[in-house]
Amino acid sequence: MSTLERLHKNKAESGKNITTRKTFLVGVDELYIEPGYNVRDIDPTHVEEFRDAYIAGEHVPPLTVQVTDQGVMVIDGHHRWHGAKLAQEAGHEIRLECKDFVGNEADRIAFMVTSSQGRALEPLERAAAYQRLKNQGWEPAEIAKKVKRSVADVDHHLALLTVGDGLIEMVKTGEVAATTAVAMVREHGAKAETVAKTQLAKAKAGGKTKLTRAAAMPQFSAARARRLVELLAGAESFAHGDASALELSQQVEFEVLAILEEYRSSQTKEVA
Template identity: 30%
Template sequence: MGRSSLGRGLDALLSRPVTEAKRSSIQTLEIDRIVQAGYQPRSVFEPEALAELAQSIRDKGVLQPLLVRPKGDSFEIVAGERRWRAAGLAGLRELPVIIRDLSDREALEIAIVENLQREDLGPLEEARAYQALLDQGLNQEAVAQAVGKGRSTVANALRLLQLPGTALRALEAGEISAGHARAVLAQPEADRGWALDQIVSRKLSVREAEALRRETAATRPIKVNPARPWRQVELNLSRSVGTKVRIQGQEQGRIELNFASREELDRLVALLAQEQGE
């Protein structure tokens, strides 16, 4: 299946003249005969959105048929799992479908394209979907052609899978964005956990996350500009000393440095002594 067909997604399949067997036409299947696909790229289905779609289906029916393929005595969903779930909530017993004989790779490509066209995939779902195509034997260029994306888009998405486990969980939970995640990946591997902690604890913007640099004691000290907001000053100090910094007060107050071990405390004490010329 070439790029032009996949690039048009389901619209191309539904508008194609029926030159194949009856399996290319719209049919009706009992909902109990339709099953989920193990390769479904989308893993998150918002309950509220499903409930709204279910109400729409009660009112107007299923306006677009599902695309399915034979799977033993059942039929596996290639595209339309959200409609299938909502139809079940709406109490439907039958659904309109188009039945196609598709290979695993073709089915996966179509499922990804449909979700990308509807902007339904999260960044990790998208990355895992591309990886699934790579596992089918495609290279990055072929994946990009199959889903109608630029190769750099595919490569950048796949890089997210290199995140440490804590960052992967934060991205999946929505605690950080894909832009934050790429900023974490831009750090040296040893500093990625530190960068994630800075982003989450300080609620940094993507631009602020991209500016994060864990500096060493040899790095020149940063002069505090009183005109800067405290958050920026804290960020600059954090870069300089390599740990979380908190400033309390305005004209008077205190500066707090966080440490997680005796070794880190010793490092901070030595750093401060060095800065004072001792």
């Protein structure tokens, strides 16, 4: 049976288009993690899965590292490193396959965001990574290009970090979606957290575990809004001092006022 190594060695004769990229086997203790550097929070369950994989001798993708004055720093593969540490503590000798990372700090952040080897980023983790790039002077359009996402995605995640501690905590616990939290702040401003807590309490009283966008931001009936436009469309305007006014029949006026009261009532319920 042939191997890629043999094909590579004989590529001149075989005509195969094959090149190599070196990886290295590095002892667990030769590697280190810089606290707070990883954009992903450490998930103990994910760590244990890697521990079991190492103990079972299963294939695990290589870590991406960079050599520094302190040693070999993990750029991508923090969960794999923690899993290997647990496997080592269980009595197994572990060497991790590693490959070099080449690039600057912005490149490293973008790599952690776009890496397909780690678990999917949570919204707040992605937001924190974007903020790191912003702190380095990057504009949203530049960040979007760097991480291969849209400018709207970058703007949304940066906005998520400004919704306030209360809403951020609700996003962390999964009680409110990140998109809902941002939308509520745009709708209610400083009252967003209060509205969210009130609406969440109502949702939980109804047996729900999280606050949906529909429940968080109930919309005024589109049918009633259309009816209001229909009623006003036939009204005649006339001068009224320095302004102007609409002339309505008594029957139309009563219906218009009723619709307006419904709207005010719906808004009061949202911010109560």
